[in-house]
Amino acid sequence: MSTPPQILDALVIGAGPAGIGTALALAAVEGLTFGVIERGQIGQTFLDWPTEQTFLTPSFTGNGFGATDLNAVHPETSPAFSLGVDYQTGGQYAKYLRSVVKHFGVPVLDGTEATAVTAREDGFEVQCARGPVLARSLVWAGGEFHQPLEPRVAGTGLADLARAPEAWEPRTGRALVMGGYESGLDIACHHVERGAHVTVVDGSTPWDAGTGSDPSFRLAPRSRVRLSAALETGRLTLIGAHAGSIKRDGDEFVVRLDDGNRIRIDSRPIAATGYGPGLGPVEGLFAQRADGWPDLDKDDQSTLASGLFLSGPAIRHGGLKFCFIYKFRQRFAHIARIIGERAGKDVGALEAWRAAGMLTDDLSCCGVECAC
Template sequence: MENNEIVIVGAGPAGIGMGILLKKLGFESFVILDKGRVGASFWQWPEEMKLITPSFTGQGFGALDLNAVAPGTSPAFTFQREHLSGQEYGEYLALLAEHFELPLAEGTAVHKLHKHDDGFSIETNHGIIKSKAVIWGTGEFQFPKLPFTGAELGLHNSKVAAWRQLKKGHYYVIGGYESAMDAAEQLASYGSDVTVVMPNALQENAEADPSRSLSPYTRERLEQAYEKGNVQFLEHVSVRKLTTNGAAYDLHLSDGRRIRSETRPIVATGFHSGAEQISRLFAWGEDGKPLLTKEDMSTKTEHLYLIGPSVRHQNAVFCFIYKFRQRFAVIAEHLLKKWDFALDENVLAEYRNNQMFLDDLSCCEVECEC
């Protein structure tokens, strides 16, 4: 494979969005690598799973679709859906890649990333690629957390092809946030009874920032299932260990209880940062996320940038598409200016006008008076 000045790893919303911006700026020496295809993680979602952020066409009034990764595009317009499925969103990303003629190398798995004085060498299943900079955007969905002994005996929610395929019964869902509540609601919608084993409590998930709490979309669906009596909660308790007992499963809880489940427990405990694949090239914070400069570059490795849901800056959490897309222009401006590349200020203005150029992190607290 030919060498490029920039290699973007990952062809999800972060990688595609970043590539579109580089194209718009006239920068051509880059490639987007993905071990699967464009939007691969979204194609792996359970078929009933939908984006929790609503899509809406409001560009004419200064409101870019929350799930768009480029100005002038809208998944809501394309699919006439407010909450898109994974397959629909994967198709949206593929349409963008084709429309903007992005340089893609699908089916290209990155095995190792090496830093040298003059740049990087990237070992792939198709050989070695060299670059001056790497923008890492592998996302998180491919890296499920299994945080307790025996967790692999359960069924992680990311491994479910379709909730309708699970036989009706009484399920224990382990976890206390979006993944767990979505699993509970989906199982209940197909007639199962569900007990959510959660280390927190529902009333604690009441912050205005949906990155730290449950989204209104999830709360609304969950309340309907709870009112029907299908969903119950065991709050302030964690699963310490999961074991098998014949054809059944035993959940060993932090309060000393042991609960028998006749169905395979659902493990919905979230995901690791995709940057853990190259963990030695980042310094890490106490929250398990990479430490970054104000331009989203690794504090440990020059010219290695991070995009996507693992981006953190103190109290600012960029785990949603409408958040992390605000950082594409910050990276592009910083990197290309360092290389004395002439930037098209009209493109940067377009991104700023569409709330896609957040370079002032002092305004990231979410506060609602009522």
């Protein structure tokens, strides 16, 4: 990691799977100067996951046959191999990321938050507590976990966010979860499995989404198995309505739904209502799409600031969502190639990512439907 007046070819902000994965692809381009800064520790988001939470996407070491472990960030690695676990906890996955960083010698400066970013003629100036860093290209890989979206209901302050450890603490009696997609059903099943009676409310009934092969739009198999087991207990109720307001009534809470019904529960409702793009200090350097997600060109670059790339689950192209690791890792080598070519380097080594099924340049091929 260099400091001014030297200007790096690339700086990556964030040491989660997106930041580490992109840095590993940059490292394959010989002669590039680059570094990663991280405000916490490597894999901080996974260290912050509630301890009960595990991955939805299974790990399996299919690497030798061209089916690279779904949660790997480098073609020659596999969390299933190094951890011996298929559905990792956050702590386990952070350990995998640390081992990858160590093995490949990725230059990561932890405890270093990017607090402000300015676009300059020759690149970007990033402010952090250790002083400014200059880079010709910048990769934002800050993730979205730090920007949970609160439900738009009166009394939202009475709810616990699903990302908070207190939402996972045992709940006796009647509980309620707002949001019925992966995170909501995950925490609802968690409480049903421990004996609570749980109601999940969501007007868009995501548990019914049954068409299309894209896991970004239908529940993961693991979630469907857990959902059906939870329904069989008779302690899980799914309601196709949104919460409208939350009120406290003595020791109880009353949630009014937009269909006029009221539900009385024994503990604070849980909000599992999604995440925003979490752009932090680069927010002003991205234009927004109509749906609020960052507007990107075909190379995952800001349409406002050339040289500023986005890596991670906030990538959207048309109707395609890149919200799983196996999806957004398709762009690590693509971004590294653009940066490498601009710096006049040989980018041939990145073809190894394509051979491992970890590089997609042509996004028109991603919408395939499975026949059965």
